[in-house]
Amino acid sequence: MTGKRVAGGDGREEDGAKVGLPAMDLALAFPQATPASIFPPSVSDYYQFDDLLTSEECSIRKKVRGIMEKEIAPIMAEYWEKAEFPFNAIPKLASLGVAGGTIKGYGCPGLSITASAITMAEIARVDASCSTFILVHSSLAMVTIALCGSEAQKQNYLSSLAQLTTVGCWALTEPNYGSDASSLRTTATKVPGGWHIDGQKRWIGNSTFADVLVVLARNADTKQLNGFIVRKGAPGLKATKIENKIGLRMVQNGDIVFNKVFVPEEDRLPGVNSFQDISKVLAISRIMVAWQPIGISMGVFDMCHRYLKERKQFGVPLAAFQLNQEKLVRMLGNIQSMLLVGWRLCKLYESGKMTPGHASLGKAWTSRTARVVVSLGRELLGGNGILADFLVAKAFCDLEPIYSYEGTYDINSLVTGREITGIASFKPATSARARL
Numbered sequence: 001m002t003g004k005r006v007a008g009g010d011g012r013e014e015d016g017a018k019v020g021l022p023a024m025d026l027a028l029a030f031p032q033a034t035p036a037s038i039f040p041p042s043v044s045d046y047y048q049f050d051d052l053l054t055s056e057e058c059s060i061r062k063k064v065r066g067i068m069e070k071e072i073a074p075i076m077a078e079y080w081e082k083a084e085f086p087f088n089a090i091p092k093l094a095s096l097g098v099a100g101g102t103i104k105g106y107g108c109p110g111l112s113i114t115a116s117a118i119t120m121a122e123i124a125r126v127d128a129s130c131s132t133f134i135l136v137h138s139s140l141a142m143v144t145i146a147l148c149g150s151e152a153q154k155q156n157y158l159s160s161l162a163q164l165t166t167v168g169c170w171a172l173t174e175p176n177y178g179s180d181a182s183s184l185r186t187t188a189t190k191v192p193g194g195w196h197i198d199g200q201k202r203w204i205g206n207s208t209f210a211d212v213l214v215v216l217a218r219n220a221d222t223k224q225l226n227g228f229i230v231r232k233g234a235p236g237l238k239a240t241k242i243e244n245k246i247g248l249r250m251v252q253n254g255d256i257v258f259n260k261v262f263v264p265e266e267d268r269l270p271g272v273n274s275f276q277d278i279s280k281v282l283a284i285s286r287i288m289v290a291w292q293p294i295g296i297s298m299g300v301f302d303m304c305h306r307y308l309k310e311r312k313q314f315g316v317p318l319a320a321f322q323l324n325q326e327k328l329v330r331m332l333g334n335i336q337s338m339l340l341v342g343w344r345l346c347k348l349y350e351s352g353k354m355t356p357g358h359a360s361l362g363k364a365w366t367s368r369t370a371r372v373v374v375s376l377g378r379e380l381l382g383g384n385g386i387l388a389d390f391l392v393a394k395a396f397c398d399l400e401p402i403y404s405y406e407g408t409y410d411i412n413s414l415v416t417g418r419e420i421t422g423i424a425s426f427k428p429a430t431s432a433r434a435r436l
Helices: 055-072 076-082 087-094 113-126 128-148 151-162 275-310 322-350 356-380 382-386 392-404 409-421
Strands: 168-171 187-191 194-205 212-219 225-231 237-241 253-264
Touching: 055 087, 055 113, 076 128, 076 392, 087 128, 113 128, 113 275, 113 322, 128 151, 128 168, 128 194, 128 212, 128 225, 128 275, 128 392, 168 194, 194 212, 194 225, 212 253, 225 253, 225 275, 275 322, 275 356, 275 392, 322 356, 356 382, 356 392, 356 409, 382 392
Parallel strands: 168 212, 187 212
Antiparallel strands: 187 194, 194 253, 212 225, 237 253
């Protein structure tokens, strides 16, 4: 006896076991449209955006697109459903050759900011979770070491991170400090030979398996922000997975607890001595995040474009109906505008003209506009619009955490608002009674 009770002759089992027969193969259950495991061709570049790119940027875009469609598309729905990260796909992600992005030397690709942004979009076009994995690893952990680390730290860590033989994460957000991240309370206390880190972090992507943790903590003496490299398995370090997410389910976000975690002096990042010091890191990462919604929108459009031509109702393809064409064109127009905003943001950065307000507006606007695109895609796919197999439902959910992280829509809007008015409005105005 197995201890499980079978009820009836139809395969149902009680006591928590699965009920009924296994699901039909999707190709048999719904033969009229192709699932996203066979990814659709890219058809969203209506205004020929590629003409604005260099030959090197076009080449890396084509390479990343091909690998993502061939290697990641067939497995993404399965791992997303299980909320597990596909560790067996890390060598394939390494073969993209994009980890390290704009970093020059140390085995990093030294891409232009435009090329790095385009590759981020191409990864997100197929799978947003993989793009977030690369974003955290490359644009946050690696860039912090490259911009704020010592030469010895760069030599010691960047090469293996670039090859993805080691994985990085970046720990800023805390349970009580999200948008108000500069008020973080995790502390770093000087002890002989190094530092003790005490505190707690939350929502840290890659943290449950990262080999290298870049941690931001408040210096107990100076009260300023300092940066540290913490290695996997350090005594007193505990990282646990946050369960029950509805978006970016493959990303392993974690709660991290630091209990007198010792960090040797050589692993303190010498270039982080205030919150302002990480602004140059966030400038790059916010550009990358602004391109994630662009990529997600591209993938949703490509999926809807193919689906409407394959799926028939009333004897004709869904693409033959005026309402569906209007929605598809509205999606396409939004994508063209997002591409041009993202491209201009990159050019402002490359020319040294980009401000925090520029970056914040880019991220806020693309993430909000992408919500419209994926919502229309959800409508176009009808019942299949709630199945991860057809991408749109998965993209719909994956966009939600992106809308919030790296600054919520509201906070990023206020950054830009402060820049154009000269008035900061992040905190509630003091009441007249309190001023008396």
